[in-house]
Amino acid sequence: MREPDPRLAGASWLTAPEARAVFTLLDGEEGRTRAVGGVVRDTLIGRARTQPDVDLATELLPDEVVGRAEAAGIAAFPTGIAHGTVTLKSGNFLAEVTTLREDVETDGRHAVVRFGTDWVRDAERRDFTMNALYADAAGRLYDPLGGLEDLAAGRVRFVGDADRRIAEDRLRVYRFFRFAAGYGTPFGVENEGFSAVARAAGTLGGLSAERVGAEMKRLLTLPRIGWVLRLMESIGIIALGAERLACAEAYEEGNPAPTLAGRLAIFLDAMGEGGLRRAWRLSNAELLEAGQVLETIDLLARGAVDEARYRFPQAIGDAVRLLCLRPGADAGAINQQVFERKGISVPRFPVSGGDMVRIGVSPGPEMGRILRKLEQKWIESGFTLERETLIKFAVKLHEI
Numbered sequence: 001m002r003e004p005d006p007r008l009a010g011a012s013w014l015t016a017p018e019a020r021a022v023f024t025l026l027d028g029e030e031g032r033t034r035a036v037g038g039v040v041r042d043t044l045i046g047r048a049r050t051q052p053d054v055d056l057a058t059e060l061l062p063d064e065v066v067g068r069a070e071a072a073g074i075a076a077f078p079t080g081i082a083h084g085t086v087t088l089k090s091g092n093f094l095a096e097v098t099t100l101r102e103d104v105e106t107d108g109r110h111a112v113v114r115f116g117t118d119w120v121r122d123a124e125r126r127d128f129t130m131n132a133l134y135a136d137a138a139g140r141l142y143d144p145l146g147g148l149e150d151l152a153a154g155r156v157r158f159v160g161d162a163d164r165r166i167a168e169d170r171l172r173v174y175r176f177f178r179f180a181a182g183y184g185t186p187f188g189v190e191n192e193g194f195s196a197v198a199r200a201a202g203t204l205g206g207l208s209a210e211r212v213g214a215e216m217k218r219l220l221t222l223p224r225i226g227w228v229l230r231l232m233e234s235i236g237i238i239a240l241g242a243e244r245l246a247c248a249e250a251y252e253e254g255n256p257a258p259t260l261a262g263r264l265a266i267f268l269d270a271m272g273e274g275g276l277r278r279a280w281r282l283s284n285a286e287l288l289e290a291g292q293v294l295e296t297i298d299l300l301a302r303g304a305v306d307e308a309r310y311r312f313p314q315a316i317g318d319a320v321r322l323l324c325l326r327p328g329a330d331a332g333a334i335n336q337q338v339f340e341r342k343g344i345s346v347p348r349f350p351v352s353g354g355d356m357v358r359i360g361v362s363p364g365p366e367m368g369r370i371l372r373k374l375e376q377k378w379i380e381s382g383f384t385l386e387r388e389t390l391i392k393f394a395v396k397l398h399e400i
């Protein structure tokens with residue numbers, strides 16, 4: 001009988017009472033239900049999880065999972081019943097429970113999913129060996145494909161035939177790079193895997209923008225990705241150009257907290273708003289933030305340090321590190337100015353809605369329009385126009 005792995009056996013996703021309830025329910029002690037994927041992988045290397053959910057693989061049929069959960073008073077949601085996935089919620093413990101599948105056959109038109117008990121087959125359907133690590137309820141590790149060794153060595157290795165794994169789901173090309181950045185040895189990827197993703201690079205057009213965007217965003221929040229972006233560029237999955245690539249590297253150099261907005265600003269500069277929106281289906285808020293970083297860079301590049309500090313205080317840190325996006329800008333001098341202004345408080349716009357009411361402007365769109373004009377004029381004056389002058393100007397605007 002194998003021994004529990006001390007790293008796994010102490011993990012809170014195994015030991016917490018809510019988790020134990022689920023494992024017990026699903027015969028985890030007998031190994032019929034095992035945790036798999038991210039949670040096992042990250043626990044083995046002592047990395048804190050950003051995703052709270054736990055993936056469980058089980059021999060039990062979906063109906064059985066639902067039945068046992070309900071009998072125990074644990075909420076069960078059929079989140080992907082066609083694929084045999086049921087989500088269980090036990091207190092804060094959220095588990096996606098997926099029944100093992102045998103070969104997926106086709107009867108010519110429909111894929112036929114057959115459930116089974118073959119753990120090796122389950123492992124062989126997964127993308128990378130480091131994602132095919134399993135733990136049972138006692139914390140015993142199951143590693144059918146040598147994933148632990150690859151994980152320890154920083155090798156992102158496809159399970160079995162890389163071309164086949166990619167053909168099954170082309171998103172795995174993006175995942176390859178995300179895992180290389182997150183778990184790989186920097187500056188090196190497995191030749192076999194890289195050759196396969198390079199071969200598939202021209203075939204990614206059909207992927208959904210949401211799925212690609214979700215992977216890209218996860219990649220772009222990792223600390224060191226410059227070398228990965230270079231690899232992606234070399235096979236044509238992204239097209240930043242040499243200068244922006246160098247800038248992406250400079251941005252993360254010595255930067256304790258590269259942000260998604262900063263990384264997106266680099267891509268926004270290269271692809272434009274429409275391009276980026278289409279490619280990755282970003283939210284308005286994400287595009288706005290990235291756009292503000294770019295705007296701030298442009299303000300700094302033309303010497304408008306106080307305007308940048310006034311309008312986009314949250315973007316200054318990123319913008320200073322991304323001045324390389326505007327090769328004409330004198331980054332040294334701008335940095336110096338920003339640094340010198342640090343202790344000096346950002347000016348406050350001296351006119352308020354109350355002032356507008358006093359001159360007879362009632363709250364609403366009209367007031368908004370006037371205030372925006374005043375603020376613009378005030379910014380253009382280098383924050384020197386005084387309150388009285390601005391209010392006089394408002395009276396004029398109101399009369400028009």
Ligand SMILES: Nc1ccn([C@@H]2O[C@H](COP(=O)(O)OP(=O)(O)OP(=O)(O)O)[C@@H](O)[C@H]2O)c(=O)n1
Binds near residue numbers: 036038051128171
């Ligand atoms: N295209 C995909 C997506 C996922 N998986 C498998 O499904 C598991 C769960 O996927 P996901 O939640 O996307 O990633 P994790 O590996 O769990 O990593 P994290 O939770 O950190 O994202 C992966 O470990 C992998 O075994 C796969 O084989 N192919």
